[in-house]
Amino acid sequence: MKNILKETTLFTILITYFIYCLTNNTYIVSKTIYSVNIWLHKIIPTLFPTFIIVDLIYSSNLPYYISKYLHLNYIYLLSIISGSPSNAYMLNKYDVDITKLLAVTKYTSPIFTYTFLKLIFNHQIALIIITCNILTNFILIKLLKPPKISFTKQNNNILKTFITSLSKNINLLITILGTIIFFNTLPFTKITNPYLKGLILSILEITTSLNYLSITSIPLTIKLILAIISISTCGLCIECQIKSIINDTFLNYSKYLKYRLFHLLIFFFLTFVTITLLI
Numbered sequence: 001m002k003n004i005l006k007e008t009t010l011f012t013i014l015i016t017y018f019i020y021c022l023t024n025n026t027y028i029v030s031k032t033i034y035s036v037n038i039w040l041h042k043i044i045p046t047l048f049p050t051f052i053i054v055d056l057i058y059s060s061n062l063p064y065y066i067s068k069y070l071h072l073n074y075i076y077l078l079s080i081i082s083g084s085p086s087n088a089y090m091l092n093k094y095d096v097d098i099t100k101l102l103a104v105t106k107y108t109s110p111i112f113t114y115t116f117l118k119l120i121f122n123h124q125i126a127l128i129i130i131t132c133n134i135l136t137n138f139i140l141i142k143l144l145k146p147p148k149i150s151f152t153k154q155n156n157n158i159l160k161t162f163i164t165s166l167s168k169n170i171n172l173l174i175t176i177l178g179t180i181i182f183f184n185t186l187p188f189t190k191i192t193n194p195y196l197k198g199l200i201l202s203i204l205e206i207t208t209s210l211n212y213l214s215i216t217s218i219p220l221t222i223k224l225i226l227a228i229i230s231i232s233t234c235g236l237c238i239e240c241q242i243k244s245i246i247n248d249t250f251l252n253y254s255k256y257l258k259y260r261l262f263h264l265l266i267f268f269f270l271t272f273v274t275i276t277l278l279i
Contacts, residue, residue: 035181050082055165059156067151083109088242099252100146103259116210132270176241183237202230205237232264
């Protein structure tokens with residue numbers, strides 16, 4: 001009975017979305033073009049080389065030497081730089097329960113985030129938010145104690161890895177484009193309440209959310225709350241991208257969501273306390 005109800009609900013949603021697309025063709029076309037532009041100018045230049053570099057690093061002995069001599073997990077470091085869904089892409093290569101690891105390595109790209117946050121607030125607050133986000137994940141690492149990953153010496157053909165990586169990652173980027181188009185074609189413009197619109201956008205899609213916060217006239221405190229939600233969740237759009245990457249990897253999704261809720265609460269606390277003390 002549950003399966004029938006679930007499938008009926010999903011079918012109804014898909015049919016409703018299909019009818020919506022047919023009756024709002026102009027809006028769908030404009031948002032599709034907008035999504036493709038984001039994909040071409042923001043996603044590909046950051047994610048595609050990141051995915052290639054991750055594959056090459058994984059095939060080399062660099063993770064082994066970093067772990068052996070520096071006692072560091074290279075995934076923690078690269079996740080801060082590259083953001084999500086790159087963390088899922090790295091973790092997908094290891095045969096371990098990645099629930100906790102995925103929860104503590106989820107970031108938005110710091111360069112991307114800073115670019116928007118300094119427009120919404122200012123340079124100082126932007127750096128505080130980004131720093132508090134990083135600190136929150138390190139607090140979670142201490143609290144959750146994610147499983148350690150064993151790094152072994154590799155003997156792979158780098159050229160073969162590079163060629164395989166090109167083909168695999170082009171297909172992955174096309175899947176990501178599909179999720180971006182879907183979320184950006186949803187009827188956000190029909191929401192008239194700026195607070196409700198800001199909240200929904202912060203949960204659904206981070207690029208649209210931060211862009212909206214940079215142009216709307218709601219109070220700065222509300223903008224800060226919505227920006228924290230958006231950065232902590234990364235948006236359902238990126239969550240769908242993560243799910244598409246780790247489809248064959250073990251993940252306890254309910255626990256993962258609980259850990260990310262802890263992240264959001266700690267992130268709120270750290271950010272507001274820091275801003276109150278420093279500004």
